[in-house]
Amino acid sequence: MEYILSLILGLFVGSFINCVVYRVYNKESFLKGRSKCPKCGHKLKVLDLIPVLSFLFLGGKCRYCKEKISIQYPLVEIGTGLLFFSVAYLLQANFLETGFFNLAFLNLLFYFFITTCFVMIFVFDFKWxxxxxxxxxxxxxxxxxxxxxxxxxxxxxxxxxxxxxxxxxxxxxxxxxxxxxxxxxxxxxxxxxxxxxxxxxxxxxxxxxxxxxxxxxxxxxxxxxxxxxxxxxxxxxxxxxxxxxxxxxxxxxxxxxxxxxxxxxx
Ligand SMILES: [Zn+2]
Incomplete structure (x- = not known):
């Protein structure tokens, strides 16, 4: 169960990584403002932001301008999801039993953070x-x-x-x-x-x-x-x-x- 939760968390963090990487590169604030399509600038709805599933349902195209969405988006989401799953598995995370206020959970958070950092560095350096x-x-x-x-x-x-x-x-x-x-x-x-x-x-x-x-x-x-x-x-x-x-x-x-x-x- 913990591993599945970690996988899902990783998918959403992957989506966040895509957003942050794009905004940092374009020197935009990554805390303010809603996500928008890089091509047509249309603001995206919550339904357009569900990791991987949105990409599949929309056939890899923007809902508004039909421009192709880069395969980078689902790949980073799936990649981060699988990495979070692996981290939870390798650390034998069992926070549903032991609770959140202990050393093991702090370790898990730290390795999630490092994984997030690494995926961002990977994408940034790979692309630019x-x-x-x-x-x-x-x-x-x-x-x-x-x-x-x-x-x-x-x-x-x-x-x-x-x-x-x-x-x-x-x-x-x-x-x-x-x-x-x-x-x-x-x-x-x-x-x-x-x-x-x-x-x-x-x-x-x-x-x-x-x-x-x-x-x-x-x-x-x-x-x-x-x-x-x-x-x-x-x-x-x-x-x-x-x-x-x-x-x-x-x-x-x-x-x-x-x-x-x-x-x-x-
Ligand atoms: Zn668009």
């Missing part, structure tokens, strides 16, 4: 090759607050691990800054350099290693595929942020397993 600073900094501040509360309020994270997370964030930042600097910005954008601070805080050492490995591996594979199909030249950029958040999401939940598996091979 930028990672908004506001998004990265909000992620860093919330994560630091979460870690500090884990250490000093709930006493479930030792001060050593807290310090280790901060050092990890600093070291990966330096590593990525060097990559950025010595490649003249060709290897990655500065947005990625700032993003890894958040990823270092979330994962710490050694979990950051499988995250970066997965990111570089997927990036390389996608890069080669694009070159083979001559869609992109060697010089043109492939956004790196989507791979970084994907690698981090996997490492957050499976990092320990991946490291153990790797060590067992040696």
């Amino acid at each position: 090759f930028i990672i908004p600073d506001g998004l990265t900094f909000t992620g860093i501040i919330v994560t630091l607050t979460y870690l500090l509360s884990q250490t000093f309020v709930f006493d479930v994270l030792s001060q050593d691990i807290l310090l280790q997370r901060v050092i990890t964030a600093f070291v990966v930042f330096l590593f990525f800054f060097a990559l950025y600097f010595f490649s003249g910005g060709r290897a990655m954008g500065f947005g990625d350099v700032k993003l890894v601070i958040l990823l270092g805080l979330l994962l710490g050492f050694p979990k950051i290693l499988p995250a970066l490995f997965i990111a570089f591996a997927i990036g390389a594979i996608i890069g080669i595929i694009l070159m083979l199909f001559k869609k992109k030249g060697i010089k043109s950029e492939v956004p790196f942020g989507p791979f970084l958040v994907l690698g981090t999401f996997i490492a957050m939940f499976f990092g320990d397993h991946i490291i153990q598996w790797y060590l067992s091979l040696m």
